[in-house]
Amino acid sequence: MNYFDESLTSIHQKLVAKEMSATELAKQTIANMKETDKDVQAFITINEDEAISAAEKIDAAGVDEQNILSGIPVGIKDNLVTKGVKTTAASKMLGNFKPIYTATAVQKLTDAGMVMVGKTNMDEFAMGGSTENSAFKTTKNPWDYTKVPGGSSGGSAAAVASGQVLGALGSDTGGSIRQPASFNGIVGMKPTYGRVSRWGLIAFGSSFDQIGPFTKTVADNAAMLTAIAGQDQHDLTSSDKAVPNFAEKxxxxxxxxxxxxPTEYLGEGVDDSVKQLILAAAKTYEQLGAKVVEVSLPHTRYGVAAYYILSSSEASSNLQRFDGIRYGFRADNTKNLEDIYVQTRSQGFGDEVKRRIMLGTYSLSAGFYDAYFKKAAQVRTLMINDYTEVFKNVDLILAPTAPTTAYALGAEVNDPMTMYMNDAMTIPVNMAGLPGLSMPVGFADGMPVGMQLIGRPFDEVTVYQAANAFEKATDFHKQNPQLGGQN
Structure with a gap:
């Protein structure tokens, strides 16, 4: 069982028609995962026994004919806590951590009948854009094993792109769903901030983080978001806005x-091949009856600098809890309390996490708070105002998801500034808390290119509507990788 030419609808029909049981589907999925993942390395943990047990319960109760998610296997990013199932955030710090509760978004998928088959690889504590910062393994891009899958949700994206699962959850702080979706040629949605509960998501930047789905198609993505969205009493930042059926239009x-x-998204630093595909997408939309106009988001150029100050500041605060005292890794052979703190954090965190903790702590320190953190927060307000003005005249914004296609493994992991600039297209959406979806728009040099559709706050319905129109007019979503080969 690989899912290259399947959808939620096609698998659901097979389950309802009893062409296969949920248990058979889970077993076949896990068998394919074990074989495929020898090369792709998308999963940290395969949840075999629990998945088969969950599928057996679904079969005993009967697959819900009215619920397209019933009995469908799903992958979960390893920074979403899962009761009794190891949750590491791809860090030595949490290498053997088994949570005592399950994240709300994961629980909602389980309640909807989805079967969690594994926890996916990621950049440590979601800090990175290539999934090379994992403490455990390096995930490969299914289209070319010499290329990165993007990050930080690279494991979830690669799991879907390689046909191991139909859907997976990721988290997006500055582009960590949309950029890997672009690099892997699939659909990835970062919902409006507050649309999905963050309870049970191991925090990186609390005012930026959002959970969202990866899928092969727009319709499948809308179905998964409908299942996980909604207010949660455990998360006071979750919105009380009514959750529509995101597939309704x-x-x-x-x-x-x-x-x-936006002119700022098609300027210097964007590969010409990427730019041409975005302009071609704009023409497709015009042919479908939309009006495409040039707009300006002038403060976009400050987004990367402001984001890394703000998100790192929040990270330095959120990661204080990992001190070797309460849970997680603790260094051996320490002499006193201070030594426990220093050695645990020195040995337990990777270089990128330490870099961001140091940047954030510096930005929040006495004498520098006004110069850095406060200024960055003011820039964030200016960026929000840019979007507010533009959305007075447009329904959606169309832009590249990333300035390039997937780059080579090892090419940028030691060059933080270059890696940070890869998020220049996605960061502004998190700064403003808007919904953003990446979907395939074509190929350059055999590698997928993604386009980003950005919507008004809580207007995911319109984003999906426009995404589906483009998907129906093209066949990019039907292209599958020759795993690791020349595409």
């Missing part, structure tokens, strides 16, 4: 819509 088309094309 999938087939409504884009006729009459106005789509903005």
């Amino acid at each position: 999938l087939d409504a088309g884009v006729a009459g819509m106005t789509i903005g094309l």
